Amino acid sequence: MSDLKHRTLPELKSFVRKYKEHFKLNVSKVKKDELLKRIDNGMLKAINPTLQKGLKEEYERLRQPKDKKTVPKEKNIEQTLKEHSKHHTKKHMDIMKEEIKKGKTFNEAHKTALKKDLITKGEPPPMIKKVKTLKVEPKPKAQPKKKVKSPCDFDKQYLDVPSDYVEGGNIIYFDPVKNIKLEFFTKNPKFAPDTIRLDYMSSREMDSKDPAPKGATRGALCGVLQELVKRKIVTKNGTIDLIAGKVRVKGVKHSLKKLKAMYVSMGFKKTEGINTYKQKIGDFMKWCKSKYPDCIE
Numbered sequence: 652m653s654d655l656k657h658r659t660l661p662e663l664k665s666f667v668r669k670y671k672e673h674f675k676l677n678v679s680k681v682k683k684d685e686l687l688k689r690i691d692n693g694m695l696k697a698i699n700p701t702l703q704k705g706l707k708e709e710y711e712r713l714r715q716p717k718d719k720k721t722v723p724k725e726k727n728i729e730q731t732l733k734e735h736s737k738h739h740t741k742k743h744m745d746i747m748k749e750e751i752k753k754g755k756t757f758n759e760a761h762k763t764a765l766k767k768d769l770i771t772k773g774e775p776p777p778m779i780k781k782v783k784t785l786k787v788e789p790k791p792k793a794q795p796k797k798k799v800k801s802p803c804d805f806d807k808q809y810l811d812v813p814s815d816y817v818e819g820g821n822i823i824y825f826d827p828v829k830n831i832k833l834e835f836f837t838k839n840p841k842f843a844p845d846t847i848r849l850d851y852m853s854s855r856e857m858d859s860k861d862p863a864p865k866g867a868t869r870g871a872l873c874g875v876l877q878e879l880v881k882r883k884i885v886t887k888n889g890t891i892d893l894i895a896g897k898v899r900v901k902g903v904k905h906s907l908k909k910l911k912a913m914y915v916s917m918g919f920k921k922t923e924g925i926n927t928y929k930q931k932i933g934d935f936m937k938w939c940k941s942k943y944p945d946c947i948e
Contacts, residue, residue: 663683670702743768746764747761810824831863847892887933894927
């Protein structure tokens with residue numbers, strides 16, 4: 652049975668490291684039981700005369716039981732209270748004496764007296780956190796959001812309608828200021844009367860210029876169709892169709908899924924063809940009126 656069993660592992664390691672010339676042991680990964688055996692075996696070996704005195708004295712010191720913390724004796728409490736009274740009131744000291752008589756320690760009695768002192772002053776005990784009362788300022792009334800008008804950038808001077816449109820042909824709208832271009836194809840009225848196809852749409856026709864504002868290209872589309880209805884090229888009972896993916900939006904990358912969602916939001920309905928959509932011109936003009944009320948009649 653080792654005489655150093657009551658010592659902690661760090662204390663034992665420190666002892667071995669201090670006299671590593673004698674023990675010659677790496678203690679980094681050694682467990683306590685193994686270390687105790689190695690120390691006992693090391694103490695049985697012949698000790699170098701230069702280390703003998705210090706090593707034996709350190710070993711004897713470690714063999715001694717650990718010093719226990721001294722607890723104040725009852726005879727010293729009166730003297731302690733007397734010293735303590737220099738910093739506290741008579742009422743505080745009376746409470747402490749009563750608590751000590753009940754069997755509490757000096758520290759416990761002191762804490763109890765402090766709590767009662769604070770309660771007498773109208774303050775909460777230390778363990779109760781004071782809750783700060785925050786002044787809640789009334790929230791300002793939310794002002795109604797101003798309706799931002801969607802841009803309606805149609806200018807009929809940029810609309811080019813061929814003279815032979817009756818037999819079918821291309822209608823081009825190109826606004827170099829807003830950088831918008833639209834191309835339509837009017838089908839031969841003999842085979843598809845009153846039908847127009849949106850064939851090309853660009854919100855950035857010229858790469859050297861900035862793209863048109865969001866929604867401006869669709870506003871121009873509404874303006875063009877309104878003008879074509881006025882010129883009796885198409886009627887509101889006619890049809891506008893397109894093929895998703897073939898209507899290019901130059902300068903802007905759009906996924907086919909997003910394009911389809913955009914057409915559906917504009918009122919277009921899918922037909923039997925591959926990615927084909929159409930709707931009545933009159934229904935489309937109603938959508939235009941809801942989005943661009945200032946420029947659609």
